[in-house]
Each structure stands twice: as structure tokens, then as C-alpha cells.
Amino acid sequence: MNTHYSQTISDAYQSGGTFNVTCPYDDSILASVDMVGDALIEEALSAAHALYRDRSRWLDASRRIEILSRTAELMSERAEEFAVQAASEGGKPLMDSRVEVTRAIEGVHLCIDAIKNNAGRQYPMGINASSSHKISFSVHEPIGVVVAVSAFNHPLNLIIHQVGPAVAAGCPVLIKPARSTPISCFHFVELLREAGLPKEWCQVVIPENNAQATTMVSDSRVAFFSFIGSAAVGWMLRSKLAPGARCALEHG
Secondary structure, three states, rough: EEEOOOOOOOOOOOOOEEEEEEOOOOOOOEEEEEEEEEHHHHHHHHHHHHHHHHHHOOOOHHHHHHHHHHHHHHHHHHHHHHHHHHHHHHHHOOOHHHHHHHHHHHHHHHHHHHHHHHOOOOOOOOOOOOHHHEEEOOOOOOOOEEEEEEEOOOOHHHHHHHHHHHHHHHEEEEEEOOOHHHHHHHHHHHHHHHHOOOOOHHEOOOOHHHHHHHHHHHOEEEEEEEEEEOOHHHHHHHHHHHOEEEEEEEOO
């Protein structure tokens, strides 16, 4: 069945071009996907940055746990559907994709555990005259806008490795899936929203070309860059990050 996917950025959406997603087994067309140009990339970044800057719109820990818990429930209910989707677009045997979905659900639960168990700490005080009768502690807060670039070989599980921690940390995230396997990403983001995540907290962004993707990654509003892919591309993009931006690179 050929489905059409529009980028999840704007209600007033305008396509920047379209590409087809095909099944590696028989080259049948599974879906068509719209790409976005400079204007909508800017809109996505602006929306995410404005969301982060407005503390009144942050999702507290209990709400994030609620959303991710419901996401895991929905994924468990639809596990076979996700497995078939991942196998169809990725070309792996269905039994392997079933294992991937199981791991993906476990990944969501790990994100929930991280919310519950990762916290700040109290630091020793009263150890000299200047610290006498004082307390010192740290708290964890979201780092800011996350941009994630993912790979094709595990079209669902890798997306969860990148999007799940961003949601758990309370960071708005822009996710760029691999062009050959974007369907699982779209479906996972739809599931997050069904579970209660407001739309602007997670946006799928597939630029028209690599130059636009590089511009998005290197934007000064991006606080954290998550990359899964080749070493050559990963190190190149890391070299272009804005000052102060952090990153995590998984080079296959």
C-alpha cells in the first residue's frame, strides 16, 4: 500500500519535493515522502527553540513518564505492525525486525527509568570556614534543542535511541531519518503524539539536500547533535557545530 507522508512541521505545509520509499525485496513503492526547504527548516528550528525558551511550556517529569509509558504500551499492542513496517522498508527478515521492535520497546522503558533515576547530587560542604553552615547541590535541566540524524539499518530502534532520550530529558527534538527508511520514524512520532506528546516537541525533518541538512545541524540554536551513520559524515558534521553545542556520534 502506497502511503504519502508530509513533514510534521506546519499545518500550512508546502512540499519541497517528493521521493519514494521502496521495498528492497521487490522494489515496490511503499510510500511517498515530502521534503522541506529552507523556509520550513527555519520554521522547525524556530518553533523548537521558542518552546525551549518558554519554561512555562516545559513538560515536567511525571508528564514525560506518562507519555513514554503510554508509548511503550501502544508499541506493545502494535508490535507486529511495527515489525512488518521495519522489515518492508529495511529489507531484513521479519524475525529480525520482531527482535528490533522488542529492543525498541525496551529502549522506551530505559528512557522512563532514566527519568526516575538520573538526578542532581548534593556536594560536601562544611569542610572549611567558607562553606560552614552552607549546602550545595545540582539539578538536571534540559540542554536545549536536539537535532538527530539517523541511519537505515535499524529503522525503528535507532530512532528510539535518539528521540526517546530527548523526550525523556525534556528537550524539543528534530529528527532526520534515513531517506531509504523513514516510515518507522513517522509512525513512531505519530505514536508519541497519540500518547500525549504535543506536536512541536518532536518534528520529522527531511531536507531537500545535504547542504540544508548541514545548515540545520550547525544552527546556533541547536544545543545537542545526535548522529548515527558513517564516520566521514559524522566527523564532518561535528566540525561544523555551533560553539558550545554537544554531540553524541555512533559511527557504524
